[in-house]
Amino acid sequence: MTDPTQNTRILLASRPHGEPTSDNFTIEAVPIPVPAEGEVLLRTIYLSLDPYMRGRMSAAKSYAAPVEVGTVMQGGTVAEVIESRDASLQVGDVVLSFTGWQSYGVAAAKHVRKLDPTLAPISTAVGVLGMPGFTAYAGLLEIGRPQPGETVVVAAAAGPVGSAVGQIARIKGARAVGIAGGPDKVAWLEELGFDVALDHRSPTFGDDLKAAVPDGIDVYFENVGGHVWDTVLPHLNTYARVPLCGLVAHYNETELPPGPDRSSRLMTSILTKSLTIRGFIQTEFVKTHYTAFQEDAAEWLRDGTLRHREDVVKGLENAPEAFAGLLKGTSFGKLLVQVGDDPTRTS
Template sequence: MNNQRVVLASRPRGAPSLDNFRVESVPVRDLKDGEVLIKNLYLSLDPYMRMRMNDASSYADPVQIGEVMFGGTVGRVLASRRPGFSEGDLVTGYTGWQSLAVTDDPTLARLPRNMAQPSLALSLVGMPGFTAHYGLLNLGKPRPGETVVVGAATGAVGSVVGQIAKLKGCRAIGIAGGAEKCAYAVNELGFDACLDHGSPSFSSDLAAACPKGIDVYFENVGGDVLRAVLPLLNDFARMPLCGLIAWYNGDRSAKPVLAAEVLPALLVKRVQMQGFVIIDQYLEHHDGFLKDMQGWLAAGKMKVREDVVEGIENAPAAFIGLLEGKNFGKLVVRVAQDDNSD
């Protein structure tokens, strides 16, 4: 058996290019005790992966040159020498950008064998959903009637944040790129309004949509979106800091946002801003998240839109597009068809 995989060929300077990746085919080695062989079905593409391409200190180790790109997956167990996992099990874990994985991944978890939509383990009931749930409820602490503003509102995390905010009785104001995404946020996800960050009148549009100011700003973006939000923050606003996609490739704008703009606003308005990485809260809060999300799904109160790309060889181009805002919804790569879904 040969494994088709995507490895990091070189480190990007600024925005990544296709030259930074290499698609290769290698033989699958024999299993050792404690390992399983997995046929990956879906791969999750997420903005945080850009930081792992850098050889720099961060909350997670960088991917090394020649290593398989890191990423969350859903797959079927083809063979197992690990207790608790059997052939045919549907599993989720972090086995990376590859079609087959021999792994002892400690995060590997079994899913229902006949799960109707396995890719949900990479969105609503996976890392993005958990990130939205924890960040909004534990750090944003929204109260009924408050205004919650969400950057990247139609993305994997932002779309869930807005829906939870509505379930908690808040006004949900989204920020997204383009009229189509904004219409989806309002008409399908239930946001009260959504503003196009590319509009020349974006700052004034956001102010008009938030006449009583902003109580919670869920930060996924940075850049000019942050600049527009800062003067609208209310006293004692909360700002969960989840991502800064506008700066992942390096700030090349003519007018970068400076600490001198951000820190005085946080001080004068006594804003509570906290960065978080969801792996830090996994054990303590995960069960509560699953209970809430599974209940909302069963009641039809949560929606997700998937942007599905076919084939592992197309993951690099899709990832580059993600960083440019070209995806619409949760971006996943369908690596293979599931032959054991019945």
């Protein structure tokens, strides 16, 4: 799958105005890079595609620097060491890295993490046991703080973050209500054990949510925004907590949405209901929560308490189209691009 004679890279060719298209990317072939002392040469096996990448394509001020036009798109990767100039890693080791949208990359050995393929499939390192899983774990438990018997509602519940949020809420004794788009995703949430699964595309979504939360909502894990947020807001209980993880419904907007300014409605709700709405980036919780996450999530995965689903697209050249689909909600589960052969899989 990966050409062993050249490095295929996908660069940001221009900043998108609205939805990203193929014109915003350039695919090129260049010589395979050479590692320096203390570095390793990595062959990409899996590339993680995540909604946050849309923000990195923009020059707007954010929590992280944007990808510069003409450089490789950023992204988490699972890769195989094919040349090592550091004693801590050997050829054949599989690592978690951040070499982006390319078939080969060089990284400092101290900046990658060696994976043990015998403990879990290596793809989970960028999924349920990686950044998405940790985002769900830290955001829900530190900001949402669900208590037994409370109602937790999560948007984009069929995605890698949302599906973990609902399952962890259930593990902690809370009632989990998942919101997703389409009957297939709703059926999968029911299979995962969500107490209620709702389709936000249904014409009866508002009534369905009202019926699903007769005692209101104590924790709302926000991944979407848009009409889902508008429908949820009136049902938030006094002292409800809202971990604000993402707003994928708005990532491609080029101007404010039409209609009246509703910020006063939001501020009134925050005041009168004593709401806590807290935006967060998962990296802020690494020092305090990451070790516990690794231990808990690995155990839950082993005993089947925490389940996950992967949507694997083959071929690096298909990453731009897959990424555009991710922002439209067409992917199902954790979206990965398989860039090269996985030596840990026999079939």
